[in-house]
Amino acid sequence: MTNPSFSCGRLLAAMRQANPLVQCITNDVAMNIAANVLLAAGASPAMVSAEEEAGEFARIAGAVTINIGTLWSGGVAGMLAAANAANGAGKPWVLDPVAHYATGFRRRVVGELMALEPTILRGNASEIMAMAGEATRGQGVDSGDSAMAAQNAALTLARRYGCIVAVTGDVDFVTDGSRSATIEGGSPLMPKVTALGCALTCLVGAFAASTPDQPFEATIAALALFAVSGQDADGHARGPGSFQPLFLDALSALGSDRFDAEARITMR
Template sequence: MQDDTNPATLLGAMRANPPLVQCITNFVAMNIAANVMLAAGASPAMVHAEEEAAEFAAISGALTINIGTLSAGWLAGMLSAAQSAKKAGKPWVLDPVAHYATAFRRQAVAQLLELQPTIIRGNASEIIALAGGASRGQGVDSRDPVELAEDAARQLAQTHGCVVAVTGVTDLVTDGQKTRRIEGGSALMPQVTALGCSLTCLVGAFAATTPDNAFDATVAALAVFAVAGEQAGAAADGPGSFSWRFLDALTALDAETLSAKARILTA
């Protein structure tokens, strides 16, 4: 019997019916995020203006919100889109980039959390701080290992009734009860800007594919990234060649390879 929650099955389902995903992301990430989504098989829309964000969220399969280059106007669009997605029953993903850095960011994330994100994806420092802990993060960079964020991730998931993904050398996904670790990727990935932001968008694509199963959707997205990253890294000479090889690896990744190469561990 086919397992409909298997990452390979979900990848096939996503490609068979490419979801429209509204990606409210940052200036740095827009191009690479859109290319990552297209390479994986999804349909991205970088719609963020307050005047249309809510309307677009209602017709999208999922919404992703990344606060990397935050402004008052963009925040208004984010809030209206999240409200619309929640009202329409659409999954939405929050990427709380450097939310601890300024009062404006802290207030913005607090407002967004009130709108009950389906999934939160961040690095270890962001997740630790979001749960009220003391992180070593500086700007958008994580200075904490994923394993130190595990308790914080479970706490966040339980408090907000969502799935939490912590990404790093070995990724972690939890819904507060069950937890998975995903191994793979490449040491070159942190040297290519906005790959984490792009992953947030891909999580949205998988969530749109299986909107009632955010946990397995998140695991599948991270597994796809890990396998493609590992393959691209094996052939790359540096971050420049890794960037285009990663897009090629995403495009070429098939269900058989994903099933064979994904390393998903029960924690």
């Protein structure tokens, strides 16, 4: 167990400098908070998902993120077009398979998206475990399992699909199939604010866009930025309502030096 050999603060500075255009195909609950998270962190979100333009837009975006939270049949073609275009243009894309185990419709669409080989897969423990074929205690969109319980599932998926897998929870776990890291921090209020995980998926896209050759490091930096900002907001929040504006303020205020000093990342 060691400290990371790269600087999250430098990745944050590079992301802010690039101000990457991130095409977020996300759910209707997450749209507003995801865009605000990206703006606060220093990226440029664009919620472009229609079949008629999702592929065309993916070619000008720095990264694409796809989230099936409020899946509907008319949205699938745009997701597939964006993923295919990202693959064709060599752009990273991130998949968030929200509650994919809950219905046949979700399982089918997530299967089609996984077949396109996302650069990064981000989910909660129940989602990652279910995707690897393990039993889970997930209920609806909420995980009933801890991220650390999903380590083996994450490794299995990373190797099977050749992607980065990020499992988020009390402690986060990230792996590329050989290297792994855990990230500590955050706040117990975060699961009480809707769609923060979905917003984090978009933020992973922002870091992947500005550091496309290092998706493992980019993913760790995004998760660590959430963890440190969540910790900062936690100290002042009086509940889940006041947490949200404080969290956005913290994302915006965090500088690179303090980020490096506060990030609690362990390489495994």
